[in-house]
Amino acid sequence: MSEKNFKTATFEEKMKMLYSKMSEKQQKNGREQIIYMCREYCGKCPSYEGTGEESLAFCMVGKSSVITEKKACLCGQCPITRTMGLRWGYYCINGNALELSQAEK
Numbered sequence: 433m434s435e436k437n438f439k440t441a442t443f444e445e446k447m448k449m450l451y452s453k454m455s456e457k458q459q460k461n462g463r464e465q466i467i468y469m470c471r472e473y474c475g476k477c478p479s480y481e482g483t484g485e486e487s488l489a490f491c492m493v494g495k496s497s498v499i500t501e502k503k504a505c506l507c508g509q510c511p512i513t514r515t516m517g518l519r520w521g522y523y524c525i526n527g528n529a530l531e532l533s534q535a536e537k
């Protein structure tokens with residue numbers, strides 16, 4: 433898939449492509465980059481702040497064990513949403529993007 437096609441691909445197509453092409457080290461680096469970026473969004477989100485949660489990147493890792501109240505979700509502003517074609521939100525409560533994708537089937 434060319435770079436242009438990647439940009440317009442769905443989340444599911446992007447996941448397939450990334451996981452078939454990336455080495456474990458690249459996947460680990462990718463996860464670290466997502467966490468780094470997420471700090472600026474989940475880390476500052478009203479649903480997150482004050483809960484004592486320290487994990488990040490819920491779109492990848494899934495539900496938080498402590499976040500229960502949907503006060504707002506900043507995922508729509510996060511570059512990962514655009515880059516990965518994410519189309520959901522409140523991953524900390526609803527589960528990770530793969531689970532949400534599979535739930536649609």
Ligand code: SF4
Nearest residue numbers: 474477505506523524
């Ligand atoms: S997933 Fe959305 S609602 Fe949950 S902490 Fe992150 S930005 Fe906030």
Ligand code: SF4
Nearest residue numbers: 470473490491507510
């Ligand atoms: S899309 Fe949401 S959960 Fe995923 S990295 Fe961005 S802010 Fe965090």
